Amino acid sequence: MPRVSLLTAALVALPFxxxxxxxxxxxxxxxxxxxxxxxxxxxxxxxxxxxxxxxxDSSIYLAEQLKAxxxxxxxxxxMSIIAQGLSDEDIADLSAWFAAIEVTATLPAVx
Numbered sequence: 001m002p003r004v005s006l007l008t009a010a011l012v013a014l015p016f017x018x019x020x021x022x023x024x025x026x027x028x029x030x031x032x033x034x035x036x037x038x039x040x041x042x043x044x045x046x047x048x049x050x051x052x053x054x055x056x057d058s059s060i061y062l063a064e065q066l067k068a069x070x071x072x073x074x075x076x077x078x079m080s081i082i083a084q085g086l087s088d089e090d091i092a093d094l095s096a097w098f099a100a101i102e103v104t105a106t107l108p109a110v111x
Contacts, residue, residue, distance in 0.1 A: 024059070029097025032090055039078070044101045056103035062095035 033040075039048040044055025054062060068074035069083035070091075086094070 024092035024096030026093070026096045026100050029093035029095070029100075032094050033097050035082070036094070040098075044098045053103075054098040055101035057098060059092075059095040059099035062098055063091050066091045066094065 033044075034042075036054070037047075039046065039051035040054050041047045044053060046053050065074065066083050066086060069076065069079045070086055072080070074080075
């Protein structure tokens with residue numbers, strides 16, 4: 001097989017191999033995200049000043065961060081405790097939900 005074809009095949013397969021949210025249930029993620037609303041907002045736009053917005057982030061990024069909190073590779077007073085109770089399925093569902101939220105931006109009118 002030519003080198004270009006191998007590279008093309010690898011690039012096509014990469015999203016399927018790396019995406020933790022493939023089997024995720026967005027509707028289940030929406031339900032599970034109710035526990036996140038106090039800090040991260042019902043729509044994934046943070047309401048707490050020290051909480052990040054989650055809406056529109058990559059499901060891969062979100063899943064990795066939740067796993068890092070769960071495994072102790074990342075520390076935060078509340079998130080480290082909350083993540084301990086999350087299964088891989090919970091993480092996939094939550095990541096899929098927040099990633100599915102569309103975020104738009106409006107540039108300011110500047111002359």
